[in-house]
Amino acid sequence: MELRIEGVGARLGGRWVVDGVDATPPPGALTGLLGPNGAGKTTLLRLVAGLLPPGAGAVLVPDDEHPGGSSGPVPAPRQVPVHTLDRRRRARRVALLEQESSASVPLTVREAVALGRIPYRTLWGSDPDERAVDRALSAASAEHLAERTWATLSGGERQRVHVARALAQEPELLLLDEPTNHLDVSAQLSLLAFVRGLGVTTIAALHDLNLAAAFCRHVLVLSDGRLVAAGAPADVLTPALLREVYDVDAEVLTHPRTGHPVIALSPDEA
Numbered sequence: 001m002e003l004r005i006e007g008v009g010a011r012l013g014g015r016w017v018v019d020g021v022d023a024t025p026p027p028g029a030l031t032g033l034l035g036p037n038g039a040g041k042t043t044l045l046r047l048v049a050g051l052l053p054p055g056a057g058a059v060l061v062p063d064d065e066h067p068g069g070s071s072g073p074v075p076a077p078r079q080v081p082v083h084t085l086d087r088r089r090r091a092r093r094v095a096l097l098e099q100e101s102s103a104s105v106p107l108t109v110r111e112a113v114a115l116g117r118i119p120y121r122t123l124w125g126s127d128p129d130e131r132a133v134d135r136a137l138s139a140a141s142a143e144h145l146a147e148r149t150w151a152t153l154s155g156g157e158r159q160r161v162h163v164a165r166a167l168a169q170e171p172e173l174l175l176l177d178e179p180t181n182h183l184d185v186s187a188q189l190s191l192l193a194f195v196r197g198l199g200v201t202t203i204a205a206l207h208d209l210n211l212a213a214a215f216c217r218h219v220l221v222l223s224d225g226r227l228v229a230a231g232a233p234a235d236v237l238t239p240a241l242l243r244e245v246y247d248v249d250a251e252v253l254t255h256p257r258t259g260h261p262v263i264a265l266s267p268d269e270a
């Protein structure tokens with residue numbers, strides 16, 4: 001999806017917690033959203049999801065109802081602010097996996113994942129694509145959990161089910177808030193490899209800089225609500241940037257096999 005984040009801001013609790021962010025995440029690729037605790041990552045994801053109307057600027061997505069646009073041989077697609085799409089249309093196009101999301105109702109995993117299909121249900125409540133839930137369970141490596149009840153799952157298993165529910169929405173834009181939370185290292189790698197391979201425009205808030213460097217084509221770095229850097233991980237994740245944003249000493253090495261940056265943090269000597 002061609003997504004344009006234009007001067008977007010959100011004012012919460014009397015201050016701009018996201019402030020004038022401009023970004024164009026590359027379509028069809030995985031973008032990492034980085035920044036320290038409280039930098040505004042979750043708030044920016046909620047703005048991009050259209051759940052929080054911006055206090056300034058706009059998040060623009062292609063208009064799927066009136067794709068026409070201006071005249072000319074190749075008309076530019078019209079763009080509309082995401083928060084103005086009606087809920088059902090938005091839920092077919094944009095999925096947000098929230099941090100620490102919970103499901104308090106006594107559902108099985110299959111039923112929880114099927115919640116992601118609600119925007120597609122017919123008037124009679126049936127799903128026009130009955131295989132979608134199975135595909136999503138399989139993609140999130142959660143088929144074996146399908147008949148378990150939510151309450152009996154471990155933290156990592158719950159996270160897989162959340163991912164499956166977001167995938168069941170079959171969105172054009174996938175927004176993941178710390179998707180690797182609770183996952184063991186192997187599951188972290190396979191989840192991000194899978195998401196990257198989807199070819200869906202995805203923005204993932206990540207705390208692990210090495211995962212971001214290994215899997216993201218593009219990274220956005222927030223600090224105190226402002227976008228302080230954007231670009232390819234190798235260009236953005238420099239020792240100077242890490243010092244400025246996270247106040248840490250780091251060496252940035254090159255992975256001997258893949259060539260992507262590897263961030264080696266050093267303990268403060270002082």
Ligand SMILES: Nc1ncnc2c1ncn2[C@@H]1O[C@H](COP(=O)(O)OP(=O)(O)OP(=O)(O)O)[C@@H](O)[C@H]1O
Binds near residue numbers: 035036040
């Ligand atoms: N509803 C709210 N009212 C007041 N302040 C809020 C509200 N929601 C978030 N904030 C503040 O906005 C700032 C950004 O919060 P946000 O959750 O977006 O940060 P984050 O980068 O996702 O942080 P973390 O890495 O800790 O999850 C924080 O200082 C937070 O306390």
